[in-house]
Amino acid sequence: MKLLNNIRLRDKMFLIYFLGVIAPILVTNIIFYNIITGNVREQRIKDIDLAVEQIKNEFRLMVDQAVGLSSYFYADYKTNEVLNIDFTNTEDYVEAYDLYLRSTLNNYSPFSSSLQNKTLYVDNPTLLNSGNIGLLSSEVRETGWYKQWMQEASSQPMFVRIDDADGRFQSFSVLRRMDYFADRMDKEKLVKIDFKTIDLMEVFANLNVQGDMYLVGPEGRIEYTTNPSVNWKGGDKQLYSALKTDRVIRFEKEYGSISYLSGWKVAGTINENEIIKEVLKSRHFILWSACLMLIIPTIIILFITRSVNLRIIEILKHMKKVKTQQFQTIMHGESRDEIGQLTLEFNSMIMQIKTLIQDVYLTEIQKKSLELERRKAQLNALQSQINPHFLFNALETIRMRSLLKHEHETAKIIQSMAMILRSSLTWNKEWVSVEEELGFILCFLDIQKYRFEDKLSVQIEVQPEARTCVVPKMVFLPFVENASIHGIEPLKKGGSMDIRIAVEGPEIVFTVQDNGVGMSSGQVDKLYSYLKLDGIIGERIGIQNVIYRVKMLYGEQVTFKVDSSPGKGTRIELRIPPKP
Incomplete structure (x- = not known):
């Protein structure tokens, strides 16, 4: 009897199964086989x-x-x-x-x-x-x-x-x-x-x-x-x-x-x-009948054994977690057998231990954590040096003074800059129409033309049905910014840029093409590599973060193509579906 106490429960079940089911079936089938085969031969x-x-x-x-x-x-x-x-x-x-x-x-x-x-x-x-x-x-x-x-x-x-x-x-x-x-x-x-x-x-x-x-x-x-x-x-x-x-x-x-x-x-x-x-x-x-007689009881016994063995293992696993102060209850449906009652008693014990710990230990820790958070909030408040409203008010004051001095071009540039700054700092509106996104692009181009005068030539083509489509905020602007700053700005004689927004079937197609300095194959591969990065956000709202945003919103429905070579300009195409 003491020897059986050292045998695992699962092994005891298999021992019972072998001695109580398999052995009698094998003996019976051997005897039956000898009798039947003899009768078949004689017949x-x-x-x-x-x-x-x-x-x-x-x-x-x-x-x-x-x-x-x-x-x-x-x-x-x-x-x-x-x-x-x-x-x-x-x-x-x-x-x-x-x-x-x-x-x-x-x-x-x-x-x-x-x-x-x-x-x-x-x-x-x-x-x-x-x-x-x-x-x-x-x-x-x-x-x-x-x-x-x-x-x-x-x-x-x-x-x-x-x-x-x-x-x-x-x-x-x-x-x-x-x-x-x-x-x-x-x-x-x-x-x-x-x-x-x-x-x-x-x-x-x-x-x-x-x-x-x-x-x-x-x-x-x-x-x-x-x-x-x-x-x-x-x-x-x-x-x-x-x-x-x-x-x-x-x-x-x-x-x-x-x-x-x-x-x-x-x-x-x-x-x-x-x-x-x-x-x-x-x-x-005889063999087929013996297999059926073995398989059916085996399935039944395995099913019953699994019901017993897995639940006992689950209780043992949670008891071991208690050693490492992981007080987790066993999440199983209530059952009326002895193992179910043992599970209920274990969960009751764990809840009592957790209550005691929270009352005595965690309460003290929470007090200290709240004190640290309060001091951290005070420090962050002291470190805030610039209020965005102060910036908007300052830009508006400069624009009004420019108008009073009849410097209309400067006033317009300041207004465009304020619009872009306000849009970048205000993210409570995540979706905008193509018409609104086009407004951000025009503001940016006004600033660029003010900087480079006749060095930048821009052609914009937008299908009427595309203007009312809804897209993520500032999803097209980073590509225009990249074409202007990194593509055309390095040119001595200036360059041109073609922007096209259209609806093709179920997709919104944005295309920007410039005749700037272009990109090497390594730079193109780097842009494509952004499609494979998960959960990485850059320091600025650039192409990398735009690709990451549309991947989060649209998944595999995004199509991103880059056609560029040194000295021949760059063409970027982004295809996204309508707002999901």
Whole structure:
């Protein structure tokens, strides 16, 4: 028990989760997996065994059709009688063939669906060797299938594989001696019925058997197979017992007491991987179900653990802050569990401590701070040397005296200077119309013209619709001042300046262009660098501070372009949206 006291709460939760959830689920799924996979394997083997049994029965049904047809010829008296007659001329045989044998041989359909050919061989040279009638000539008697049949010649039908002289496959056939009326008829007769090989392939191509099927003869050799690696059509037939048996499951079905299929059997070989595939399907199902059983409880437990662990960590973090005199309450919603009650008690304790500190300690500090602020205010008041109203009154007095002395030009310049000074010192009006901003620009240009007389030439173009637009106060004037003082003033012969204010789409466009000394690439880069500075204000209301102001007001909607080179003047363009 003491050992558990040294384990963190989160680790205890995970230990409970592992021992109470993961371990039981893993054990249960392992047992379930073993049972299910065993059942799936057994069921798959049963399904394959039934499929092989079905192939066996379908093959027997196909052979039974030929046996039934042979029985018909075997017991039909009229057929045997016609075949036993010694015809004196061909016309008599053709007439007898048309009257009975043609309809019997060609129109007998109940057993002909899977049969390719029917031939009645007779030791009667007066018959024609055509129309499903064959003569038991010496050539026929020398064939392999005839010799094979003669070894076990009886009245019972026999299923055989027939090969050519080179031992290659020709067909599967049923042979039967027609001796039912041997006591009354002396001619040797034999019926040979051939099967359609394609029907045999369809019987053995069962989709439920994902392996190879074999038709094995009485000698244990492979007479037919769906295995493409076995050459069952060739003369050198392979023994079924010689097949490789590594990781192979065999299914064999013999025909037992059926006389005409005695010794024949249908066999199937299935690779164990095919069985494993079915087992893997069940394994995937078990794995997915196990994952769901693990993930859902994990999410629930993590959610509950997080509710407990995070709040305890938060309380511990605030308790550590108390050591450094940071008395912060825990800002969480009220909860009714034990941790919520602990949080409320902690907040109550912190509030009491803060109250005690403020009553005793902070109150004394505030008194001293107020005393310092009072003395600082008195010092600032003593340091104020010039009253702006005194400056305006003084300038107005000088202007009036100039008018009395008929110095109208001087009076006008003083008035312009007073307007600019009043505007720069009064910032309670942050937004002005373009018309008012243009007034500041004209006042500045009047002062410059007074200073340089004909050295400065100015062209101003303002669209009528732009005059009523609202812009930040003194946003254009610093650019005009910069063009005049730094661009044209250094010239010996003077220069010109073009000012344009227009509305283009949703933007107000201000352009000032001079033919002054221009700027180097370094100076241009410095102007562009102002766009990247945040929170930096210069000592004067210059271009740097104008760019900073419009960035604060408009953000990324500001467009600022500078086109200048030494000796070729400067063009500055500022695009801003209407008042936001």
